[in-house]
Amino acid sequence: MMKTSPTAGRPAGLVETAFTVNGEQVRFELDPRESLLDVLRERLVLTGTKKGCDQGHCGACTVHIDGRRVVSCLTPAVQVAGRDVTTIEGVAAPDGTLHPLQQAFVDCDALQCGYCTPGQVMSGLACLAEGHTETDGDIREYMSGNLCRCGAYIGITAAIRRVADQTKQTEV
């Protein structure tokens, strides 16, 4: 079986695509040109995910697909059919309590203008989950896909370090 667009019964070229975003099922008739970033921001009005360069350089649009970090600007939205997408809006608890990494960003002065911060947090969560936090050098290497033009890198590294150390203590 092969799925091809255009499909009979739909406007030419549209592709029916269903996936979950922060646990909620969504379904769209997508033009295959649409990026996941544009679908999140323009159709779902989840504007926490930021459009920086739109070319995969800056990391501001970082989200998780099935738990792995990707840049949503270079992800055709049709490719996430059946996948679980997590954005910055899905990180804090339902009552608004910040995730420990979000709290660490606040406590460690890990932002100035804040535009890159949602991408930094999503990337930082993945960096922690991957275990690329053995040294501060590892954190810098594995966070290098997220640019911060205010230069809050020292705070960002410290925030991730704090949560990595907390996690380690909990495990011990």
Add this chain to the structure above:
Amino acid sequence: MRSFAYVVPDSVAGAVDALAAAEPGTKILAGGTTLYDLMKLGVEAPPAVIDIHRLAELTEISTGEGELSFGAGAKMAEVADHPVVRRDYPALSESLWRAASQQLRNMATVGGNLLQRTRCGYFRGGAEFGCNKRDPGSGCAALEGLDRTHALLGASDACIATYPGDWAVALIAFDAELDVVGPRGERTLPLGDLHVEPGDNPVLEHTLAADELILRIRVPATPAGRGSTYHKIRDRESYAFALTSAAAAVTLDAQGTVTDCRIGLGGVATRPWRATAAERSLLGEQLTMGTARHAGEVAFADARPVRTGAFRVELGIRTVTDALLTAGKQAAR
């Protein structure tokens, strides 16, 4: 972006059939990090794309006796972090994790990465710039323009665009082979036969037929893998393309004599570059700063400096020198 038909085959056989039946110019979409980017820029405008990113049969990795095998659809991050690759072939692992960012490495595949297209700004910049690769006969704006990162080796009067990848540079040093499939069946070719120099036709970048698809990359097992490294020099420490890079692998006997040597060059040539004369210069020698530096000089003997990036010849020589010395330390582990 030009609209395109989106085709999702559910098997490799289905992908081959779809490709054979497709309009000219149809492209295979895997991770999308190059193709979708260039489609957004208008540099690529395929009438249809065939999305193979869900084909599990393309994602197998095996590291058994005799060879390593990487399915073309395996992700860069996955291969970079593979424990056997990290331990026994550090150059392969490093060439992957020193490339791009973790987000992109989670998306991009090791097959697609081989065919990553040049980062030349005039190629990416669109119709306002002459580019014989994008628009044959329109000239090469880089020849008179910003050529700081352009090719020192393998360039022509028609094109001086640098091959941007790292993974293929490490693979070529290990005599990797590709299994590809098309309507006429499967065939195998050395990775060294995949890429071509631009000559007078820079549009042609590789030797795959339009209806062929990469299935897997195979690397013959070699003890030189353990004594290897991928050394990459960039404008910043991480997340940048190479100004110069070198994959180096050596085997040393009990007296410290070099019995096997592999050198690949990245960031400096129009294709992944194997420095065979430099490799030969080290065979039977002790690996020292002096012999390593000499190998670097041999590797760049035919370099044609670009106007604003001439410093990269000396930088390249030093990159090879350092890579060989690091590989020697790895080999003595």
